[in-house]
Amino acid sequence: MAEPRRTPALRTHGVFQAIADPTRREVLRMLAEKELAISEISSRFPISRTAVTKHLRILTEAELVTARKSGREKIYRLRPESLAELKQWLAFFERFWEDR
Numbered sequence: 001m002a003e004p005r006r007t008p009a010l011r012t013h014g015v016f017q018a019i020a021d022p023t024r025r026e027v028l029r030m031l032a033e034k035e036l037a038i039s040e041i042s043s044r045f046p047i048s049r050t051a052v053t054k055h056l057r058i059l060t061e062a063e064l065v066t067a068r069k070s071g072r073e074k075i076y077r078l079r080p081e082s083l084a085e086l087k088q089w090l091a092f093f094e095r096f097w098e099d100r
Helices: 015-019 022-033 038-042 049-061 080-099
Strands: 065-070 073-078
Touching: 015 022, 015 049, 015 080, 022 049, 022 065, 022 073, 038 049, 038 073, 049 065
Parallel strands: none
Antiparallel strands: 065 073
16 A cells, blocks of 8 residues: 655655755756666765765655665656745745846
8 A cells, every 4th residue: 555645744854944955955956857876866976875865865755756666776756746835935035036
């Protein structure tokens, strides 16, 4: 049986907390281009694979990325629909940017 989707209030890590870290924002940029294995993601950062795994866990808990097993690797992909919460929040401030 599939695990029920969490509501935003029940997420361990919210979208805003997840994108607060520059490493996680870069991972999201990478995954916007294509699905990547954890080995590919971790090879692009000067931090340990364990640290990258922790960042990916936070992104997964915020429902910004999903993972699937492929052999011995996990393949991650972006869930762009989860960025809607951020888009809605930023939309309020667009009027200030456009007035300047």
